[in-house]
Amino acid sequence: MEKIDINKKAFELVISTEMGLKEAFHKVDNLAFVNSAKVLNAMQKENIMESDFNGTTGYGYSDMGRDKIERVFSRVLGAEDSLVRSQIISGTHALTITLFGLLRPGDTLLSISGTPYDTLHEVIGIKENNSSLKSFGIIYDEVDLIDDEFDKDAIKEKLFEKDIKVVAIQRSKGYSTRKSITIDKIKGICEFIKVVSPKTIIMVDNCYCEFVENMSPLEVGADIIVGSLIKNLGGGIAPNGGYVAGKKDLVELVAERLNVPGQGKEVGPSGDFNKKVLMGLYHAPSAVAASLKTAILTSKVLGDLGFDVEPKYDDKRADIVQNIIFNDKEALISYVRGIQNGSAIDSNAVIEPVDMPGYDDQVVMASGSFVQGSSIEISCDGPIREPYIAYQQGSLTYEYGRLALMIAISKLMK
Numbered sequence: 512m513e514k515i516d517i518n519k520k521a522f523e524l525v526i527s528t529e530m531g532l533k534e535a536f537h538k539v540d541n542l543a544f545v546n547s548a549k550v551l552n553a554m555q556k557e558n559i560m561e562s563d564f565n566g567t568t569g570y571g572y573s574d575m576g577r578d579k580i581e582r583v584f585s586r587v588l589g590a591e592d593s594l595v596r597s598q599i600i601s602g603t604h605a606l607t608i609t610l611f612g613l614l615r616p617g618d619t620l621l622s623i624s625g626t627p628y629d630t631l632h633e634v635i636g637i638k639e640n641n642s643s644l645k646s647f648g649i650i651y652d653e654v655d656l657i658d659d660e661f662d663k664d665a666i667k668e669k670l671f672e673k674d675i676k677v678v679a680i681q682r683s684k685g686y687s688t689r690k691s692i693t694i695d696k697i698k699g700i701c702e703f704i705k706v707v708s709p710k711t712i713i714m715v716d717n718c719y720c721e722f723v724e725n726m727s728p729l730e731v732g733a734d735i736i737v738g739s740l741i742k743n744l745g746g747g748i749a750p751n752g753g754y755v756a757g758k759k760d761l762v763e764l765v766a767e768r769l770n771v772p773g774q775g776k777e778v779g780p781s782g783d784f785n786k787k788v789l790m791g792l793y794h795a796p797s798a799v800a801a802s803l804k805t806a807i808l809t810s811k812v813l814g815d816l817g818f819d820v821e822p823k824y825d826d827k828r829a830d831i832v833q834n835i836i837f838n839d840k841e842a843l844i845s846y847v848r849g850i851q852n853g854s855a856i857d858s859n860a861v862i863e864p865v866d867m868p869g870y871d872d873q874v875v876m877a878s879g880s881f882v883q884g885s886s887i888e889i890s891c892d893g894p895i896r897e898p899y900i901a902y903q904q905g906s907l908t909y910e911y912g913r914l915a916l917m918i919a920i921s922k923l924m925k
């Protein structure tokens with residue numbers, strides 16, 4: 512048998528480390544079981560049939576499959592209604608239409624988890640852009656987290672100061688060093704906001720967090736949540752798309768922004784999207800579990816090798832992202848290259864740091880994926896700035912995640 516390029520030390524280290532992770536993996540298996548039961552129940556209750564795979568063309572009127580899929584997502588996420596569309600390009604696009612759908616000139620948007628994800632800076636107007644929310648007269652303000660906790664005093668002050676139309680919470684850490692935000696913390700802050708300012712809409716950027724716990728933010732007080740289908744809920748099978756789920760009237764506003772005022776959810780052809788998105792959701796609990804096991808293994812192995820890691824292997828997780836803090840530019844690049852070499856697609860590409868639209872620093876990005884940019888597939892990226900952190904996420908199966916890790920640390924050990 513022809514052998515893959517893994518050195519013996521790396522192989523043995525990973526295998527021996529894995530022995531100590533049985534308990535952690537068992538918890539992940541239980542989680543995948545609970546989330547699979549949710550998906551199965553939703554598909555059965557909505558009576559999904561083979562004929563629902565037949566998508567529409569043109570305007571996309573009377574798309575039975577599309578409408579059922581949205582009801583399935585609503586059940587899984589605990590939503591009154593949802594929008595699950597291939598016309599949503601990305602997570603950033605889903606967040607953009609949500610913000611533009613909910614906010615009107617003169618309204619204020621308050622982020623309470625610090626500065627949002629890089630690609631939203633031009634959307635909001637933190638970075639100048641003629642088409643930003645700011646250019647339409649929407650005011651933006653933010654409150655930082657303090658030691659990874661919501662700053663309730665500052666939030667309360669802002670909410671008393673004036674009407675805040677939308678509070679935004681980003682759960683996953685993005686390219687920051689903070690911890691990601693668990694459902695428990697979302698519950699606490701939603702209860703707090705509802706007391707102080709009952710009319711404020713709570714919007715949660717749920718990217719990377721779906722199926723990492725057994726509840727969605729909508730079940731603990733959020734009004735609307737947003738995510739990408741080339742992350743967790745697409746299960747590695749959805750070829751593109753995004754979702755928005757929550758209160759019915761709010762989802763309608765977002766649909767009218769994505770599509771056409773007066774036509775909302777009634778239009779939007781699904782083409783051959785329906786079967787893929789359903790298969791993706793069906794696989795998503797297992798794909799998220801494989802990603803979590805890969806992250807836990809990576810955390811333990813790189814931690815044992817002496818690198819700072821966040822989360823630690825036995826920490827409670829809120830998302831599928833694993834940080835490795837290299838404190839060294841060359842080590843970061845070498846590891847990310849290793850993950851690229853450990854992928855199935857474009858494995859021979861030698862990646863270099865590049866400028867990316869929407870990002871401030873150069874980024875080195877391993878994305879040897881079937882779907883371009885998919886990060887439920889094994890992927891790893893890092894902005895070229897101190898302290899040189901790799902953000903690794905995904906793996907459709909645990910075996911491929913473990914292989915990619917073995918290949919990457921073989922490279923790092925050289």
Ligand SMILES: *Cc1c(COP(=O)(O)O)cnc(C)c1O
Pocket residue numbers: 601602603604628630681682683684685716718719739
């Ligand atoms: C991935 C991500 C987004 C959106 O990213 P896209 O690449 O546009 O899909 C937004 N917020 C967070 C926290 C993310 O992780």
